[in-house]
Amino acid sequence: MYRILVVDDEDAVRTAVRRRIEREGFEADEAENESQAEEKINSAEPPYDVVVTDMVMDSEASGATVLKAAVSRDIFTEVIVLTAYGNVANAVECMKLGAFDYVEKNIPGVDVYDLLVLKIEQAVQRRRSSIGTMRRADRILKSISEDDD
Secondary structure, eight states: OOEEEEEOSOHHHHHHHHHHHHHTTOEEEEESSHHHHHHHHHHOSSOOSEEEEESOSSSTTHHHHHHHHHHHHOTTOEEEEEESSOOHHHHHHHHHTTOSEEEESOOTTOOHHHHHHHHHHHHHHHHHHHHHHHHHHHHHHHHHHHHHO
């Protein structure tokens, strides 16, 4: 089962996202701010598969801080940044830091929960594929080094 961490300082949003994720069959955990998220990310065993984080919580850079913590802990953890205040500069910065995606909470005519579930499913697929590729590469390298012996 894939593990998702939901980080948002708004209780109602955090709970709604967690419930929706769990309904889709994922295991979900919550953090209400960036420091709690960093604690959970660093102590999670195994690491979270996906982290969904609000962009602005304790500061305007909270989402970027959570993103950095997640990819520092496990380069294959996929991070989706949610924001109510979308802007191009924030989106570009998050993508440069390694975010899987950047999603606005208030898109007219779009059920953001449906969109988020789709993004999580895509993120899980990318994580699975990346880890599979690394395992295959490791096996090939081991095989080559055994042949050299």
